[in-house]
Amino acid sequence: MDSVDLKLLKILAEDAHTPLRKLGRELGLSPSGVRRRIKQMEKNGLIIKYSAVIDPKKYGYGVTAFISVDADSRELGELTKSLSRRHEVCELHRTIGGHDLMIKVRVKDVDTLNKFVDDHIRCFDSVKSVRTTLAMETIKETLVNP
Structure with missing residues (x-):
């Protein structure tokens, strides 16, 4: 894992729906290069899954x-x-x-x-x-x- 992977993880942790094109611009990579890195992290088990973050208070859990x-x-x-x-x-x-x-x-x-x-x-x-x-x-x- 290099500094580009770390930056990619930070962005994905903040918003996993960030488009590949935008990720590529921020990382200095092509969208296909970003996709390859993400797939590798998924394959290695570093990225386990993607999920929605639910506001507990709005869900009724105060x-x-x-x-x-x-x-x-x-x-x-x-x-x-x-x-x-x-x-x-x-x-x-x-x-x-x-x-x-x-x-x-x-x-x-x-x-x-x-x-x-x-x-x-x-x-x-x-x-x-x-x-x-x-x-x-x-x-x-x-x-x-x-």
């Missing part, structure tokens, strides 16, 4: 919360499998250094959050403790910032 969970590690698989299927769960990480799981969820309101925690986390016998932190404001959010 509350973002981070939930730390401590659970019996022998039964963590069942909990993570269940949480992975929940549409409220935006991120699910197995962690060390404090808690077993860190979960980022988006929900309509605090009542919905409480119900989610009770119905989909605390209901597991393996869960030892749950700590919920509400985000007051999202200042920056990206998967990778090339």
